[in-house]
Amino acid sequence: MDTIVDSMTDDADGRVYYVISDLHIGGDEQLGTVDFLDELLDFLERLETTDEDAELIINGDAFGLWELTEIEGLEKFDVLVETYPALFEQLRATGESVPITLQPGNHDHELAAYDAYVERLAEYNVDLVRSESITRPVGDRTVYFEHGHQRDPNNRIEDFGNPHATPMGYFYNTHVTSRAGQLSDRGRYNWLKDVQAVTPTERMPHWLVSKYFYREMNPLLRYAAVPFLLLFNVSVILAVLAGLDLAGIWTMPVESADAFLDRFGLAGTAVHLLLTINAVIAGLLLLVGIPAYFLLRDVRETVDRFGIAETDLTVDPEAPYVRAAREVFADRPETAVFCYGHTHRPSMRQVEDRLLVNTGTWLKRLHRRDVVAGRLPPVFYPSYQLCVVRIEAVAEGVAVEFEGIEKSSPTAKELTFTERLLTLGRSPNPELPGRAVVENAATGSPLERSRERSDRVS
Numbered sequence: 001m002d003t004i005v006d007s008m009t010d011d012a013d014g015r016v017y018y019v020i021s022d023l024h025i026g027g028d029e030q031l032g033t034v035d036f037l038d039e040l041l042d043f044l045e046r047l048e049t050t051d052e053d054a055e056l057i058i059n060g061d062a063f064g065l066w067e068l069t070e071i072e073g074l075e076k077f078d079v080l081v082e083t084y085p086a087l088f089e090q091l092r093a094t095g096e097s098v099p100i101t102l103q104p105g106n107h108d109h110e111l112a113a114y115d116a117y118v119e120r121l122a123e124y125n126v127d128l129v130r131s132e133s134i135t136r137p138v139g140d141r142t143v144y145f146e147h148g149h150q151r152d153p154n155n156r157i158e159d160f161g162n163p164h165a166t167p168m169g170y171f172y173n174t175h176v177t178s179r180a181g182q183l184s185d186r187g188r189y190n191w192l193k194d195v196q197a198v199t200p201t202e203r204m205p206h207w208l209v210s211k212y213f214y215r216e217m218n219p220l221l222r223y224a225a226v227p228f229l230l231l232f233n234v235s236v237i238l239a240v241l242a243g244l245d246l247a248g249i250w251t252m253p254v255e256s257a258d259a260f261l262d263r264f265g266l267a268g269t270a271v272h273l274l275l276t277i278n279a280v281i282a283g284l285l286l287l288v289g290i291p292a293y294f295l296l297r298d299v300r301e302t303v304d305r306f307g308i309a310e311t312d313l314t315v316d317p318e319a320p321y322v323r324a325a326r327e328v329f330a331d332r333p334e335t336a337v338f339c340y341g342h343t344h345r346p347s348m349r350q351v352e353d354r355l356l357v358n359t360g361t362w363l364k365r366l367h368r369r370d371v372v373a374g375r376l377p378p379v380f381y382p383s384y385q386l387c388v389v390r391i392e393a394v395a396e397g398v399a400v401e402f403e404g405i406e407k408s409s410p411t412a413k414e415l416t417f418t419e420r421l422l423t424l425g426r427s428p429n430p431e432l433p434g435r436a437v438v439e440n441a442a443t444g445s446p447l448e449r450s451r452e453r454s455d456r457v458s
Contacts, residue, residue, distance in 0.1 A: 016052045017136060017143065019389040021059035021341030022361035024107060025087070026080050027067030030193035031181030034084070036362045039386055039405050041090050048094040055136070056098055058126075059341050059359055060105025060147025064196075066173040067107070067181065076110070077120050088124050095125020103129045105342065106149035106157065106169060113163035132160050139393030141336035141438070144328050148342030148358075151320040155342075172201065189215050191414070194382070197364045199344050200317075206368065210377040214419050226418070227274070229376045317343040318356070325356045336398040336438040337391060346387055348400060348433035355400055355438055359389050364410065367428040379419045381428050382410045394437065401435040 025034055034040075047056060068076045081088050091100065102121065104111040111117045112130040121128045133146035149155040155169035177195050184192035191211050198207045213222065245254040257275075261268035325338035329352060339357045346360030366380040386405040391398065411420075411427070420427070 014053055014393060015136070015138070016054045016390065016392040017057055017138070018047065018054060019057045019059055019145070019339060019359050019391065020362065020387075021147065021359040022061045022105070022344055022363065023058070024061055024064040024067075024196055024361070024363055025084065026076070027064040028069055028178045028181040030184040030190065031064060031067050031178065031196070032083060033193065035364065036384065036386055036407060037084070037087065039407055040362065041086060043388065043405060044090045044094045048090075048097050050098065054098050056094070056100045057134075057136070057145060058100070058102040059145050059339065060103055060149070061107045061341065062102055062105075063108040063111075065108045065110045066170055067178045069174050069178045073110075074114065074116055074120065077117065091126055092124045100126045101129055101134070102126050103131060103134055103145065103147065105147035106152075106155040106167070107173065109157055109160075109165065110163060112161045113165075130161060135332075135335070138336065138391060138398050140334075140440075141393075141398050142332070142334050143337045143339055143391055143398070144332070144335050145339045148321060148340035151324050151340075152342065187216055189414075191215055194364055194366065197344075197366045197382070198380075199366075203368065206378055207366070207380055210380055213377045214379070214416055222418075226376070317345050318347065318349070318358075321356060321358070322349075322351055325351045325354070329354055337400055339389065339391070346385055346402065346432055348402070348436055350436075353438070355398075355436060357389060357400055360385055360387050360432075362386050365430070367430065369423045369426045369428065371422040372424060372426065376422060379415065379423045381423075382414050383428065383430050384410070385430055385432060387432050396437050397439040399435060399437045402432040404432050 023034075023036075023040070026032060047054065063076075063080060065076050068079065071079060094100065102111070111121075111128055118128045118130070132150060133144060135142045135144050137143075149169075150157070152169070154172075155167050157165045157167055159165050180192045180195040184190050195204075198204050241250070241253045244250040258272070261272045264271070321338070321340055328338055329335055335354065337355045337357055338351070339359065341359045341361070343358060344361035344363065344365065345358055347356075347358045349356050362384075364382050365385055366382055369379050369381055371377075371379065384407040386407050388403045388405065390401045390403055393399075
């Protein structure tokens with residue numbers, strides 16, 4: 001079992017816990033932009049004036065220290081304070097009224113590596129707990145908190161607190177993510193900085209191809225390619241039929257199509273020319289594509305053997321945490337809720353008679369959508385799901401509720417008309433979980449008790 005810091009004081013039994021995670025504040029150049037800063041400041045201001053016995057828990061990855069690659073050690077903290085003075089002053093003000101607890105994630109693991117971070121954060125009334133997990137009492141039960149990176153083999157830190165710990169994810173973020181932040185403003189549109197929103201990272205090639213096609217490609221090339229790619233499936237059929245016609249094997253389809261198009265004069269001739277060009281290109285691609293198919297299939301099988309392609313296993317964001325929750329529930333039966341972050345996917349599900357809760361992220365999220373027809377690249381719809389998880393003891397047991405924080409959708413600004421048109425009717429509608437209660441008695445199903453949507457905080 002991971003190291004756990006317990007907080008079991010009797011006076012905290014009636015406390016209300018507000019939980020957020022995965023803010024990823026800070027990073028090289030364009031990664032330093034915090035799109036949700038105003039919303040975060042508003043939330044902290046409201047929490048400052050609450051009359052509840054509350055505690056704010058920041059459950060890992062508050063800061064993007066991995067992405068600050070040009071400075072070292074505590075200098076990173078100095079840069080954060082200089083870059084976001086309003087945030088740190090608001091943390092200080094909120095922390096005077098409400099306890100603020102911060103535990104490190106993988107992106108800000110350095111917080112656990114240096115004693116001085118405890119003192120520096122304490123200046124802003126933030127209690128840094130240098131532990132892999134913590135617990136808090138709620139009624140006569142407890143809540144277990146961990147960031148969740150220890151369940152991820154690419155980001156697991158075997159020697160927690162070692163300043164030289166460098167899992168695979170560290171190299172990805174210091175070389176790929178940070179570089180994206182440095183290069184993002186060189187594009188036709190400042191999109192590369194959203195690299196942190198691509199989850200799982202196996203989808204990175206698809207995202208890059210999508211953004212190149214819809215954002216960076218020369219518009220004339222794109223508009224010339226769109227009709228062909230939309231008609232690709234039809235073009236392949238036409239190419240096969242044209243081949244059969246040329247060989248004299250089966251001429252009826254081509255002759256019938258020609259006779260039909262001849263009825264429409266110039267318009268029919270134009271359509272005939274377009275279909276002929278598509279068929280010729282498709283035929284050439286078929287000649288090249290057949291050997292290429294067998295080569296790519298062999299490459300794909302090789303990649304699958306190494307387990308680095310996007311598969312059902314790698315895309316499953318919950319399975320490791322379901323197993324971990326069951327272990328915690330068995331080892332610590334008083335635990336009512338297993339709360340984590342890391343995967344950036346807000347969720348709540350029943351595990352046995354308890355709850356598994358993911359606090360999501362305040363970063364932008366991207367939702368892959370395939371186009372309605374043809375072989376065009378997929379479209380990645382952006383959205384925000386800013387949320388706070390509220391946990392408290394109620395008469396029935398332990399209540400968990402997602403409170404959404406409004407932020408306007410970036411879709412109209414960040415997606416082209418072509419992207420929206422090609423995915424018409426397929427735009428995502430992400431929703432936060434509602435409210436659930438882990439009952440005091442061993443009967444009932446917590447997720448069946450209440451499926452109400454929580455009111456969104458304006």
